[in-house]
Each structure stands twice: as structure tokens, then as C-alpha cells.
Amino acid sequence: xxxxxxxxxxxFEPAIVDRLLAAGALPHLARLRAQGGxxxxxxxxxxxxxxxxxxxxxxxxxxxxxxxxxxxxxxxxYLPDYSLNRFEQKASYLPPKAVNLRRGTPVWELLSAAxxxxxxxxxxxxxxxxxxxxxxxxGMGVPDLRxxxxxxxxxxxxxxxxxxxxxxxxxxxxAGGSAATHIIGxxxxxxxxxxxxxxxxxxxxxxQTVVIxxxxxxxxxxxxxxQWSAWLKVRxxxxxxxxxxxxxxxxxxxxxxxxELYASPVNFDPEAPLFPISAPPEYASELAHxxxxxxxxxxxxxxxxxxxGRLSPDAYLEHCEGVLRERERxxxxxxxxxxxxxxxxxxxxxxRVQHMFWRGRHAGTDDGTRxxxxxxxxxxxxxxxxLEHADEQTLVMVLSDHGMADFQRGVHLNTWLHDHGLxxxxxxxxxxxxxxxxxxxxxxSHTRAYALxxxxxxxxxxxxxxxxxxxxxxxxxxxxxxxxxxxxxxxxVRGTPAIRSVGTRQxxxxxxxxxxxxxxxxxxxxxxxxxxxxxxxxxxQGQFEDNARKWAGDHIMDxxxxxxxxxxxxxxxxxxxxxxxxxxxxxxxxGIPKGAVMEGGTLLR
Numbered sequence: 253x254x255x256x257x258x259x260x261x262x263x264f265e266p267a268i269v270d271r272l273l274a275a276g277a278l279p280h281l282a283r284l285r286a287q288g289g290x291x292x293x294x295x296x297x298x299x300x301x302x303x304x305x306x307x308x309x310x311x312x313x314x315x316x317x318x319x320x321x322x323x324x325x326x327x328x329x330y331l332p333d334y335s336l337n338r339f340e341q342k343a344s345y346l347p348p349k350a351v352n353l354r355r356g357t358p359v360w361e362l363l364s365a366a367x368x369x370x371x372x373x374x375x376x377x378x379x380x381x382x383x384x385x386x387x388x389x390x391g392m393g394v395p396d397l398r399x400x401x402x403x404x405x406x407x408x409x410x411x412x413x414x415x416x417x418x419x420x421x422x423x424x425x426x427a428g429g430s431a432a433t434h435i436i437g438x439x440x441x442x443x444x445x446x447x448x449x450x451x452x453x454x455x456x457x458x459x460q461t462v463v464i465x466x467x468x469x470x471x472x473x474x475x476x477x478x479q480w481s482a483w484l485k486v487r488x489x490x491x492x493x494x495x496x497x498x499x500x501x502x503x504x505x506x507x508x509x510x511x512e513l514y515a516s517p518v519n520f521d522p523e524a525p526l527f528p529i530s531a532p533p534e535y536a537s538e539l540a541h542x543x544x545x546x547x548x549x550x551x552x553x554x555x556x557x558x559x560x561g562r563l564s565p566d567a568y569l570e571h572c573e574g575v576l577r578e579r580e581r582x583x584x585x586x587x588x589x590x591x592x593x594x595x596x597x598x599x600x601x602x603x604r605v606q607h608m609f610w611r612g613r614h615a616g617t618d619d620g621t622r623x624x625x626x627x628x629x630x631x632x633x634x635x636x637x638x639l640e641h642a643d644e645q646t647l648v649m650v651l652s653d654h655g656m657a658d659f660q661r662g663v664h665l666n667t668w669l670h671d672h673g674l675x676x677x678x679x680x681x682x683x684x685x686x687x688x689x690x691x692x693x694x695x696x697s698h699t700r701a702y703a704l705x706x707x708x709x710x711x712x713x714x715x716x717x718x719x720x721x722x723x724x725x726x727x728x729x730x731x732x733x734x735x736x737x738x739x740x741x742x743x744x745v746r747g748t749p750a751i752r753s754v755g756t757r758q759x760x761x762x763x764x765x766x767x768x769x770x771x772x773x774x775x776x777x778x779x780x781x782x783x784x785x786x787x788x789x790x791x792x793q794g795q796f797e798d799n800a801r802k803w804a805g806d807h808i809m810d811x812x813x814x815x816x817x818x819x820x821x822x823x824x825x826x827x828x829x830x831x832x833x834x835x836x837x838x839x840x841x842x843g844i845p846k847g848a849v850m851e852g853g854t855l856l857r
Contacts, residue, residue: 253841254645257587258596258834259638260308260375261631262301263603263807264652264817266292272628280636284650284819291826293818293834295654297760298707298773299811301603302336302354302392304653304831305376310356311835311850315761317356319377320769323705323787328718330691332704332788334401336377336393336550350380350527352393355765357847359835360384360594366844369593371586374579376598379550381531388531389539389582391598392550396517397438397488397498397526398446402551403517405436406562407453410510415560425511429455435466437488437518438496438526447488447496453513460507475504475513480570483545485521497521499545503557503567514562520548543581553604559802568608569623572601573630580634587641594838599634602627606656610805642821647841647856652816653831659799659806661743662783663750665703665774666791672737674701674730677791684793691789697721701734701771704789706808707782708770709734709754727771731756734772743780743796750780750796752810763849775810782808824855 272278273285284290296304296314298321306319314320324335341348354377360370364385372378376392396402405419406412409431414420423431434448454463464473468486475481481502487495498518505512520526522536522545529548530536540546552575557563563571576599583597605627609620635650642648667683669675676698677687687693691702696712696719703709711727714720722730734754741751757769774782781799785792807814818829824837832852839846840854 253647253843254592255590255642256594256647256649256838256841257590257638257642258594258649258651258838259583259635260305260596260598261602261650261652261817262598262600263606263654263656264628264631265606265655265657266815266817267655268624268628269817272625277625277629278632280632280639281650281819283639284635284648284821287821288819289824289826290817290819291824291829292815293651294828294830295807295811295814295816296831297755297775297811299654299807299809299814300706301653302376304816305392305598306354306356307831308651308653308834309354309358309360309375309377311359311832311847311852312356313761313763313832313851315766315769316763316849316851317354318765318768319354320761321705321708323708324768325704325710327710327716330694330696330702330704330718330789332690335705337379339399352377352380352382354378356849358382359838359847360386360388360596362839362847363594363842363844368842368844371590371593371595373582373586373595373597374600375596376550380528384531386593387535387586389536390529390550392600394520394529394548394550396519396549397496398436398518399439400517402549402554402556403436404554404557404562405515407433407513407515408511410512412512415556417556418560418562423453423511425453425455429457431455431511435486435488435500435515435518437486437498438490440490447490449486449488453511455507455511457508462504462507462511462513464502473502475502477504477506478564478567479504480567480574485545496526497524503563503571505562505564512562514557516554517549522546522548539582539585542585543578546578546582547575553601555604555608555803558608565609565619569605572605572627576601576627576630576634580637583634584637587638590641593842599631602631602652603656606805607803608805610656610658611802639821646821647838648821649834649837650817650819651834654807654811654816655814656805656807657809657814658779659781659804660779661746661750661781662797662799663741663774663776663780663786664783664790664792664795664797665707665709665786666789667793668738668741668795669701669703669709669734670791671795674734675699675791682793683791687791689785689788689790694789694791700730702789703782703786705770705782706787707774707776709772709774711771713771731771738774745796748779749777751775752777776808778809778813780809781806820855823857825857826855829855
């Protein structure tokens with residue numbers, strides 16, 4: 253082979269694919285199946301996007317690349333931290349530096365060493381981007397301009413209060429319909445406040461319009477209810493002759509009875525990002541000139557805007573459709589000049605659409621099924637355009653990192669630990685609101701285990717944790733006791749098992765970074781997932797809760813429940829295909845030996 257094209261469709265669920273294939277609704281994926289084959293592909297433990305795509309890239313288990321969860325803990329403070337990257341500043345007079353926490357050797361580095369180029373578009377855990385022979389645009393892991401994973405803003409003349417992952421700016425509209433306000437930009441490290449950029453609003457209740465004016469580009473934006481704006485590029489003055497560039501999109505929710513104007517998280521401007529988001533660094537700017545301005549944050553689709561009621565379902569879907577088309581333009585631009593090596597492009601939107609519209613997944617019952625199936629068909633159409641660029645010397649691979657299933661009930665793991673005497677709260681504090689989150693009322697001097705992240709459990713190990721009490725020789729018996737207690741845990745309301753099994757670090761992971769892994773990983777049954785509160789160190793009342801959020805589809809459960817899909821235009825051994833096998837398969841197709849620590853093998857026959 254001379255070329256390998258890999259298209260990632262994040263979260264594509266095999267059961268939906270099977271149904272649509274049978275109905276003839278995915279003709280281009282059906283063509284791939286006829287040319288080569290179609291199979292399930294085993295995902296990682298846990299079945300989380302950054303973990304799975306890191307294993308795809310390196311051909312190794314998480315113990316060899318160091319990504320185990322979206323959330324990791326600081327063992328000294330027990331506080332949560334982001335797992336994909338961190339920022340380091342060795343001295344106050346030096347600028348901060350971004351560090352990628354995905355380690356191991358990805359397939360594109362092995363290809364580069366062999367003189368074979370790669371183009372990598374938006375693969376997770378590529379921020380900051382790797383050095384490679386070719387081009388890379390970083391994906392999940394790129395922060396917004398505030399350093400987080402996406403903080404939106406609601407401008408309102410009403411009484412709204414801030415909800416999850418958002419800021420609320422109250423504006424005073426005068427008798428002439430004018431209001432002066434600002435865009436919230438990066439944090440000011442000296443004052444711990446925010447840098448801002450001024451904007452003005454002109455509200456016309458008769459015409460039902462809002463005009464946004466600023467010193468940015470464009471200087472004037474007019475919106476009607478339900479409309480999204482184009483990008484507004486702005487500068488945040490951060491010092492004498494210093495400024496940071498960012499960009500934001502607006503969605504006008506309502507003019508009356510009270511103004512509500514939604515602003516997206518502030519993205520890096522690809523023409524002048526605060527940190528490099530591409531390799532070579534100028535590639536992001538070149539791509540923007542070729543295909544138009546694009547989202548740069550790692551988590552593009554703002555599900556919190558829909559969850560918080562700031563975006564309507566239609567507005568959210570319009571947003572997702574725009575992201576899909578933006579990614580398609582990038583892909584087609586690169587396909588037009590792709591003549592050798594590896595081209596990878598990830599489409600995240602299937603995952604995000606399903607998370608938010610999964611409740612109505614049963615065909616014919618409501619709009620949820622229609623929305624999801626329409627999105628699958630849109631992705632299939634993209635595959636059709638890819639196949640136009642595949643000749644006899646091209647291997648085409650289409651895959652998902654995991655599938656999707658019901659998330660109906662959440663399990664409060666810290667509450668279970670508390671009820672079994674393994675996590676102790678301070679005197680007078682009981683599980684519930686008083687316990688708070690971030691372990692703020694945990695008595696570490698008597699706590700032996702705790703849960704943080706999306707299914708991860710840790711022992712309060714002496715010499716490792718900041719206030720550890722568990723001796724080394726007590727660790728394995730304690731692990732075994734927790735495994736025995738949690739495996740098969742039944743839901744008293746539904747009378748069904750909520751947890752299928754619990755894996756230990758020793759069983760699941762091996763490699764140079766295995767010691768960084770959680771001590772235990774919980775594998776939930778379909779319909780169940782770790783609770784939202786557990787992820788950030790909460791200890792609610794009771795061990796179970798109904799999932800009342802719009803986010804009703806999920807995949808952070810037993811990996812056997814949520815395999816991904818794999819299509820190729822060449823015959824392959826699909827009976828036991830794993831994400832571990834895909835990097836070796838890419839290398840074999842291009843005639844390159846697999847990496848020394850790669851655990852899988854080629855699937856090509």
C-alpha cells in the first residue's frame with residue numbers, strides 16, 4: 253500500500269450501524285463492507301475517548317501511554333486534575349509551557365522515523381502537538397482561552413444564575429436599548445480575575461434584533477432570535493503592548509421578555525494561538541486560510557449549553573452540523589493533496605449527538621432516533637467523499653473508539669465506600685449536601701479508599717497519598733475485599749445488577765506508567781454509570797440516583813457492552829479485532845515494522 257486513510261467516527265454504535273445497514277441507509281459503509289469487511293472492535297478499559305484513541309495511536313494498553321481517565325487525582329491533595337495535559341511554569345519570568353500527558357510512541361512518530369509522512373486531524377491527546385513528518389492539528393485536550401475545557405457565557409437582562417461550565421453576565425439595557433458589557437477572556441494570574449474585551453449591545457425589541465459592536469472583526473454583528481453569528485475575533489489586552497487573541501460565536505436566545513444572548517467558549521484564534529495547536533506551528537493558520545475559521549477547543553460541541561437550557565435542541569444540532577461540515581472541509585482539503593503515508597481525521601459529533609439525544613433511541617418513538625440516524629447518514633455521506641480519493645494502493649479504515657448504551661441510573665461509589673466503612677466523613681457530617689464535593693469533609697486519617705473520576709477507585713496508600721493510612725501489605729487484601737463487595741452490586745429499586753465486575757490495576761495494566769493507574773476500575777452494567785457527583789469527589793445520600801440529565805447515552809461501562817465498529821476496504825481478521833491492533837495494521841499496510849512495545853498485530857490477511 254502507498255496510502256492509508258483512517259476516519260474516526262467517535263461513538264458509532266454497532267447496533268445502530270447494523271440496523272441502518274440492513275435498511276440500506278449507509279450505502280458507503282456498505283460498500284466498504286463489500287470490498288473488505290465489517291466487524292466489532294474491542295475498546296479499552298475504561299471505554300473513554302482519550303483512553304481509547306491513545307491506545308489506537310500507540311498500539312499499547314494504558315499502562316504504556318499513561319491515559320487512564322478524563323480525570324486524575326493529585327495523590328498529595330486528593331484533588332481532581334485534568335488527565336490529558338498540564339501547564340508548567342518553571343519561573344515567574346518565563347511563559348507557561350503545555351505538556352502532553354499521553355506518552356508512548358504513536359504510529360505517526362514511527363512513520364516519521366521511517367521517512368513516511370502523516371496528516372493527523374484532531375486526534376485526541378495531541379496537545380501540544382507531536383513533532384512529525386507531515387502535519388497535525390491537535391484535538392481533544394486543547395483548552396479554551398481560559399485554560400479550561402469550555403466555559404460559555406450567558407448575557408442576560410433577567411435573573412439567570414450560572415450553571416455548569418458557564419459564566420452569567422447581567423446587562424443593564426437603557427431606555428434607548430443600549431448596554432455596555434464585555435467578553436470574558438483569559439485569567440489574570442496577578443489579580444486572579446479576568447482579562448476582558450469591551451463590547452456594546454443594541455437591543456431592538458420591535459425588530460427583534462441585537463447588534464453587537466466591538467473593536468474586533470467584524471466590528472458589527474446583527475442577530476435575530478435563533479441565529480448563530482459568525483466568528484468574532486477579539487484582542488484581550490494583557491499588559492503594556494501585549495494582547496492575546498481569541499474568537500467567539502454568539503447565539504441569540506431571546507430579545508423579549510428579557511434579553512438572553514449566549515456566547516461560546518472563547519477559542520484560540522488559529523492564526524495566532526496562545527499555545528501551539530498544530531505542527532508545524534503555522535499549519536493551523538494555513539488551514540484557516542484554506543478552509544475558513546474553525547473551532548480550536550478540544551471539546552467543540554457545547555453540550556453544557558443544551559444541558560443548561562441556553563441552547564434549544566435545534567440550535568445545538570445546527571452547531572453540531574456546522575462542526576461536522578467544518579471537519580469535512582479540512583478532510584477534503586487534505587485529501588486533495590494526499591499522495592502517500594497516513595491521513596487520519598476524527599469526527600467527534602456522533603458521540604456528542606448521541607450523548608444528548610439518546611433517550612428516544614427506539615425507532616419510531618420520538619425525534620431522538622430520527623436525529624441520531626440522520627447524523628449517521630450524514631457521516632456515511634462523508635465516507636462516500638473519502639472513497640472518491642481511494643485508489644488500488646489505498647487502505648481505507650473507518651472505525652469508532654467505542655459504542656453507546658443507556659445511562660439511566662448513577663452509582664455513588666464514595667457513598668458505597670462510606671457505607672462499608674472504607675471512606676469516613678468528619679464527625680457530625682453525613683452523606684448528602686453537607687458532605688460537599690472535592691472530598692472537603694473526608695476524614696483521611698480513617699479513610700482507606702476513595703473514588704474519583706469516571707469509575708476509578710484509589711486506596712489511601714501510606715507513602716503515596718498525602719495522608720495515606722493503608723500499609724503496602726494491606727493493599728491487595730483491601731483490593732480483593734472491594735472487588736468482592738462491588739462486583740454484582742444490585743440496584744434495590746430495579747432489582748438488577750448495576751456493576752458487572754471490578755478490575756485491579758495489576759490485572760488491567762502493564763508498562764512504564766502502570767503505577768499511575770487507579771487501583772481499581774469499575775465495569776458498570778448497561779443502564780448504569782458512575783454518578784456525576786462521584787467524578788468530583790462527592791458523597792451524596794444513598795448509593796443510587798436516577799440520571800435526570802439530557803445526557804442519557806454513555807459508554808463508560810463494561811467495555812464488553814460498548815464495542816466500536818471497524819470497516820476496511822481490504823479483507824481482514826475481524827473476529828477478535830481490538831483497538832490495540834490498528835496501529836500495527838496501519839504500519840503493516842505501509843510496509844513498516846510495528847513498534848517494539850505495540851501489543852497488537854496486523855489484521856490484514
